[in-house]
Amino acid sequence: xxxxxxxxxxxxxxxxxxxxxxCSQTLNHNVMYWxxxxxxxxxxxxxxxxxxxxNNEADTPDNFQSxxxxxxxxxxxxxxxxxxxxxxxxxxxxxxxxxxxxQYFGPGTRLTVT
Amino acid sequence: GQSLEQPSxxxxxxxxxxxxxxxxxxxGFYGLSWYQQHDGGAPTFLSYNALDGLEETGRFSxxxxxxxxxxxxxxxxxxxxxxxxxxxxxxxxxxxxxxFGTGTQLKVEL
Numbered sequence: 001x002x003x004x005x006x007x008x009x010x011x012x013x014x015x016x017x018x019x020x021x022x023c024s025q026t027l028n029h030n031v032m033y034w035x036x037x038x039x040x041x042x043x044x045x046x047x048x049x050x051x052x053x054x055n056n057e058a059d060t061p062d063n064f065q066s067x068x069x070x071x072x073x074x075x076x077x078x079x080x081x082x083x084x085x086x087x088x089x090x091x092x093x094x095x096x097x098x099x100x101x102x103q104y105f106g107p108g109t110r111l112t113v114t
Numbered sequence: 115g116q117s118l119e120q121p122s123x124x125x126x127x128x129x130x131x132x133x134x135x136x137x138x139x140x141x142g143f144y145g146l147s148w149y150q151q152h153d154g155g156a157p158t159f160l161s162y163n164a165l166d167g168l169e170e171t172g173r174f175s176x177x178x179x180x181x182x183x184x185x186x187x188x189x190x191x192x193x194x195x196x197x198x199x200x201x202x203x204x205x206x207x208x209x210x211x212x213x214f215g216t217g218t219q220l221k222v223e224l
Binding site for chain 2: 033
């Protein structure tokens with residue numbers, strides 16, 4: 001089945017220790033998104049790629065970076081995680097030209113910062 | 115800016131009908147989507163209204179009124195498995211991004 005996969009599902013890192021979260025998709029969608037979601041809050045968009053074009057949200061901290069080496073994979077790098085970065089990180093995909101609003105989400109990676 | 119407001123929590127009994135409202139202020143409005151998210155799970159797409167009126171998909175229906183900047187999700191014949199968070203969302207950034215509403219936690223009781 002076509003899907004969005006995130007690894008790992010749970011990640012524990014130390015304060016200030018760089019961490020990378022990964023996302024892959026078999027949907028061949030050209031748009032990929034990274035969201036941060038904290039408890040009882042809505043997903044907050046960090047950035048998205050339209051093909052190889054990177055689009056950063058204005059309020060995304062510089063501590064968060066992303067790479068998309070090809071259509072299928074996208075990575076979220078947190079350079080120096082702080083305690084406030086503990087959250088669920090969701091990857092999603094969509095296709096331009098399809099239903100404007102239908103995004104397909106991966107299961108998420110829950111990040112704990114100790 | 116974009117803002118979509120929802121009630122924070124709604125409680126209903128199994129078998130009942132519940133309506134979750136969403137009021138929005140957005141520029142360049144394209145339409146309104148709804149997503150369901152169970153605890154610990156990923157958001158999943160439920161419906162999309164591009165035009166005014168009611169869209170029905172099984173037990174779930176979604177309504178949009180552009181003139182009132184308002185929409186709602188209607189859930190009928192509630193089941194325990196419907197207990198989840200529900201988010202309205204509007205496309206922004208030329209349709210390539212979604213801005214999510216504040217979210218409504220639905221609790222279905224026996």
